[in-house]
Amino acid sequence: MRYLPHTSQEIKEMLAVVGQDDLEALFDPIPAGCRRQGLNLPAALSEWELDAHMDQLAGGNAVAPGAKVYVGAGSYSHFIPAVVPYLAGRGEFLTAYTPYQPEISQGTLQAIYEYQTLACRLMGTEVATASHYDGATALAEALLMAVRKTGRPRVAVSRLVHPHYRQVAATYLHPAGYEMLELPARPDGTTDLAALERAGEVAALAVQSPNFFGCIEDLAAAAAAAQGGGALMVAGFTEALAYGLLRSPGSLGADIVCGEGQSLGLPQSFGGPGLGMLGSRQALVRSLPGRLVGRTVDQEGRPGFVLTLATREQHIRRERATSNICTNNGHCALRAAIYMAALGGTGFARLARLNHDKAEYLKGKLAAAGHPIPFGAPTFNEFVVRLPDGFEAVHRRLQQEGIVAGLPLACDYPELGGCYLLCATETASRQDLDRLVKEVSS
C-alpha cells in the first residue's frame, strides 16, 4: 500500500525495540471478547480502478453543462475562478491542523484574519468568527447566543427563514427546553413583524434576507421591532452574494448576522461542506461561539496572529463554553477569502447586479407568459412563480431532459401548492432562460 512506508526489515527492527515478536502482540492489551474478526469490505482498488469507479458514481448526478438546474434554496451555482481551488489546494493550507502553534501557522492565521475582515465588510458587522459548519448551524448558534445573553428562553423566527435552517434550530433548541415561535408571512412575501408584539418577551428575532422566497426584508424595521422589546436582532442569509448589491444587515441594525457563504467560491458539493458565517457587534464578542483570530505582536515586536479569546471555548471552559464547536470549516473560509479578493469590491458588486438582473429577466418573461408572481416584494436572484395546474407532469418530463424547473414549495409551505422557487445566477445565459420559459409554458 503506497501510503504505508514500512519495509519488513524495518518492522522487524521496530518490534525488537518494542520488545515484541510479532505485530499481533501489539494488541495484547485488548481482551479477547472485544475483538473483531476480519472486516467484510470490497477488495482494495488501484488508483486506476478507483478513478473509474468514482467517475461512474459522479456520472450518476445531474450537473452542468448537461443539466440545467434552476434551483437555489440555500445552494447556488456560481462560477468559481480557477485561481481559487489552485491557491486553496496548496498542501501547506490543506494539510495543516487548527493553528494552535502560531509560529508555524501564520499562513492560516493571517488568511483567516483576512477572511474575518472581509466577512465583516460584507455583513456590516464589527467582528466575524473564523467559521461555522454551515448557515443552518450558524443560525442555531446565534439563537443560543441570544438566549444566553438575554436569559430569555424563547426566540421568534420568521416562517420565511429557510425551512431546513428552522429545523436545525429546533434540533439545537428543543432538548434544552427552549421554545421557538414562528412569525407568519405577509401577502407581499415578507415577514409579518406585527406578529412579534403578540409573541411576548423573546431573546431574539431571526429574519432572513433575502428570505426563502428570495424577497428582500425590511431589516431596519425588524431590528427596531426586536430591540424595542429588548430582544437581539438576528439577520440571516443563504445567498451571501446579495450583499454585493443590497445594504448589509449590520448597517441596518442587526445585532448578530449569520448565514451561508457557499456562494463565495465553494462548490455546491451536494450541500457541503459550506461555510457558516457569523458576526456581531463588538460589544457581544465575548458571547460569540466559535474560533477567532486576533492580531498581536511577537516578542521582537513584529506583527503576527493568534487564536484568541479562547476562554469562551470548550477546551478551556468545558461545559460552560459558548459552544461545543472545535473543528470548524476553516478551509472553506480560506476559499471564501480568496474568492472575495479575486472579485474585489468592484467585481463583487458587478456580479451581484448581474445575478439580480438575470432573475428579473426570467421573472419578467414568466410573468409576460402569463404565470403569476404571487409575492410583490423585490427579490435578488430567486423568486416564487405560480405555474398552471398539472405542471408537476411537465416538471417531471423536464427532469428527464436534465432541466430542473425550480423547487416545488408545497411540501414546506402547503398553502403554496402549484408554486415553485426558481433561481437564476450568472451561470444561466439569456438563451437558457428563454428556453426555460418556453418549456415551462409549453
Add this chain to the structure above:
Amino acid sequence: MTATPGTTGLILDEPLLWERGRSGRCGASLPPADVPESPLDPALCGEGPSFPDLSEVDLVRHFTRLSTWNFGVDTGFYPLGSCTMKYNPKTHERQAALAGFAAAHPLLPESLCQGALELIWALERDLAEITGMDAVSLQPAAGAHGELAGMLVIHACHRHHGAARSRILIPDTAHGTNPASAALCGYEPVAVASGPQGVLRPEDVAALMDEETAGIMITNPNTLGLFETQIQQIAAIVHAKGGLVYCDGANMNAVMGIVDMKAIGVDVIHLNLHKTFATPHGGGGPGSGPICVTAELAPFLPVPRVVRQGDGLRLAHAAERPLSIGRMGAFHGHFGVMVRAYSYIRSMGAEGLRRASTLAVLNANYLRCRLKDLFHLPYDRPCMHECVFSDRHQAPQHVTTLDMAKRLMDHGFHPPTIYFPLVVPGAIMIEPTETESKEDLDRFVAAMAAIAAEAGQDPETVRTAPHRTKVRRLDEVRAARKPCLAG
C-alpha cells in the same frame, strides 16, 4: 541542532490583503451582461462591500507567500496527539473535484442524484462494518457535531422511554468537547476519575451510575493512548441502570478491524473522517463526524436518511421517521469530505485498514520505547496509537513542555499536542500515525534527544525557542486583552 535542517531558507514578507492592489483592478473574469439592467429601489441598495481590488497575479503571490508560513503534513512530521495527522492522499482531491460531485445541487430530484446517494449509502455501510455497529448517519459536520448528534440520540431515546435523565458520566481524561456537547442537551456532566493504571475502573463507574444518569461518554482508546480494558464491565454497569454508552471514536485509528465496538457495549460512536479516514484537516476543518449506532437507536438518527427502494435510493424525511432527533445541518453533511473518506476505504480495503491500525500502533510504541529514557512516561505500558510523556525530568532546569514544543519547530517538526490530557501535568502527547517511516521517527527521536540534552546544558535557548521561525513567540495576553479581530 541535529544534522537535519530545520527552518533555514528564504521566508518572504507579505502585507495584509488590503495593503496590496489598486482600486479598479479585478482578479476574476465576469460573464457578459446579456440581459438588460433591471431597476431596484435605491433605498435597498448599498455601496457594495469594500473589498480590495487585486489583479490575479497580486492574489497568487499573496496567498502563495502566506502558504509558505504554514506547516502541514505535506511539509513534515506532525505528531499531534489525538488529531491523527496522517498523510492525505492526493487522489482524494481529484475525486472530490469531479464535476458530478462538486457541482451537484443538494436538492436535486432523487432520480438525478443517484450517484451521490449511492456514495452515502455505501459509506454508511462501510463505517457500520468497520465499527461493528448497525446504522450510520453521515450528517454531523465534525467530531463535536457528531458528539452532539450522539447525545441528542441518547436524550431522545430516554425521553421516548419515559423520562429524560439529567446527568452524564464523563471521565477526567475526556476532550473538552465532550462536556460541552452534553451540556447542549441540558445534561450535567459528572466527572469520573481514571484509575492508577490510566484506565477507568468499574467500581468508580458503579459508584456514580444511577437511574438519573443518561449514560457515559467514554473515549476508547482513551486520550492516554490506552485501551479501556474494563470497557465491557463498565458498559454492563451502565446498561443495568438503563443508561447508554457513548464512545468518542476520535482514536479509532488504533483499532480498525481490531475491535468490535458493539461487542464491547457501545451504543453510539462518532468517527472523525478527517482523522481516521485520511481527509485533510484544512487548517481547522471542514471535518466530518458520522455517528454509528445500534439497531435500537437507529430510529433516532438525524433526517433525512438514505434508504433503498427497489433498484434505487431515496431520502426518508421526518414524516416517516417520527422518532428522529431532526436535522443536524442544512443538507446532507460534508459530502465533499465523504467522497474523500470513501475513496480512502476503497483504496485500502479491509486488509489495508487493519494494516494501517497495526502500523500506527507499532509507530507509537516505537516512539514510546525510544523516548522513555529521555522523558517522564507516567503510564509505562504498551500503548495504542499514541503515548503521553511529561516534562517532569526537565522541571529542575525550569524547562517546560511548552518550551520543548517550541524548540521542536527549530528542528523542523510540528510539536505534539501539549498540556492534554489534563490528568498528566505538562503532558506531551505524541501520535505518529502509520504513514511515517522509521527514518522520520528516528530523526524525531534525535531531535527530542538533542532538546532533552539542551535543557540540561543550555536551558535558556530552549526557554526562548523558537528561534528560526517566521515569527517568534506571540503575545497572546495582548491579543485577548485588546482584541483586534478585523483590519
